[in-house]
Amino acid sequence: MKNIKLPAPHFEDRMNIEEALYGRRSIRKFLETPIEINEISKILWAAMGKSQFRRTVPSAGARYPLELYVLIGNVKGINTGFYYYDWLEHSLEFIDKEDLREKLCSASLNQDFILKAPIDIIIAADFERTITRYGERGTRYVYMDAGHVGQNIYLVCEALNLGTVAVGAFRDEEVKEVLNIVLDPLYIMPIGHKDLNILNK
Numbered sequence: 001m002k003n004i005k006l007p008a009p010h011f012e013d014r015m016n017i018e019e020a021l022y023g024r025r026s027i028r029k030f031l032e033t034p035i036e037i038n039e040i041s042k043i044l045w046a047a048m049g050k051s052q053f054r055r056t057v058p059s060a061g062a063r064y065p066l067e068l069y070v071l072i073g074n075v076k077g078i079n080t081g082f083y084y085y086d087w088l089e090h091s092l093e094f095i096d097k098e099d100l101r102e103k104l105c106s107a108s109l110n111q112d113f114i115l116k117a118p119i120d121i122i123i124a125a126d127f128e129r130t131i132t133r134y135g136e137r138g139t140r141y142v143y144m145d146a147g148h149v150g151q152n153i154y155l156v157c158e159a160l161n162l163g164t165v166a167v168g169a170f171r172d173e174e175v176k177e178v179l180n181i182v183l184d185p186l187y188i189m190p191i192g193h194k195d196l197n198i199l200n201k
Contacts, residue, residue, distance in 0.1 A: 004078055004092040006041040009049070020158040027163025028113045030192030035118045037077040039160050043191065044068065044085050044092075046156035047121070047149050055087065057148040060141035065129040066149060067183055071101050074118035082179065100178055107174035108167060108188060117190030122175070123149055124183035146186045153189055163194040 015023075048068055049056050055064065068085040070092060072078050080099045083092040104122075105115040114120055123146055130138035130145075150166045157164045167188040175185045 003086075003094055004083070006044065006090050006092065007038050008090070009038075009042040009045040015159050017155070020155045024154050024158045025163075026165040027192075027194050028111075028165050029195035030113060030117050030163065030190070031195050032074070032116075033118075033193040034074040034076050035162070035192065037075060039162065040070075040075055040078070040119060041090070042160065043121070043153060043156050043162075044070070044087075045090060046152045047123075048085070048087050048152075049090060050087060057145070057152055059145050059148075060130060060138070061133050063130040063133060063138075063141075064145075065126050065142050066145055066186075067124050067126070068149075069095075069122040069124060069179060069181065071099070071104060071120040071122070072118075073099055073101050073120075096180075103178045104175065104188070107178050108170035111167065111169065113165070114167065114188060114190050117192040119191050121153065121187075121189045121191065122179065122185055123187040123189070124181060124185045126183050143186070150187055150189065153191075157191060161194070162191055164189050164191045 046056055070083045070085060072080055072083060082096040082100050084095055086093050101115045101120060108114050125142050127139060127142050130142050134141060153164055170188060172185060
């Protein structure tokens with residue numbers, strides 16, 4: 001299966017930053033409606049894409065220790081499977097065709113919204129990239145970097161009228177085994193269309 005070049009992000013006619021901040025909330029109930037490829041493109045670009053100067057998020061000492069992995073379950077124009085986000089090429093690098101959401105859900109204390117969301121973004125860290133420069137204090141900087149990425153995902157999801165939640169409750173080694181990665185998972189962020197029937201109750 002080939003890698004997928006994502007469309008360049010454009011943000012015309014979208015809500016302003018104040019509206020996104022005001023409306024931001026954690027969403028755990030999603031509709032079965034598929035995500036559009038242009039939407040996932042905007043989300044990944046906002047999370048850690050190439051910007052005018054470097055990237056869309058800051059990083060201590062420009063070490064950028066984080067990587068993004070994506071489980072695709074229901075996205076128009078993208079086959080189900082496991083992908084790596086290549087920020088420099090703004091593309092999804094194919095890793096595996098298996099739908100790993102159920103296994104990831106199991107490794108995440110059976111939080112079913114991880115299974116039901118059309119996509120799950122996993123933010124993972126190579127701590128050594130930052131620690132080699134800053135010593136043990138670099139550990140703190142890596143977590144700060146993850147916060148920057150997570151907030152960008154929250155805000156662009158709100159701007160697209162999508163929902164997400166930052167999940168930190170999971171068994172680290174099980175997640176690494178499910179995904180077959182050596183990096184340390186910090187966040188899992190399921191993303192989908194908000195179930196307004198649940199929200200309005």
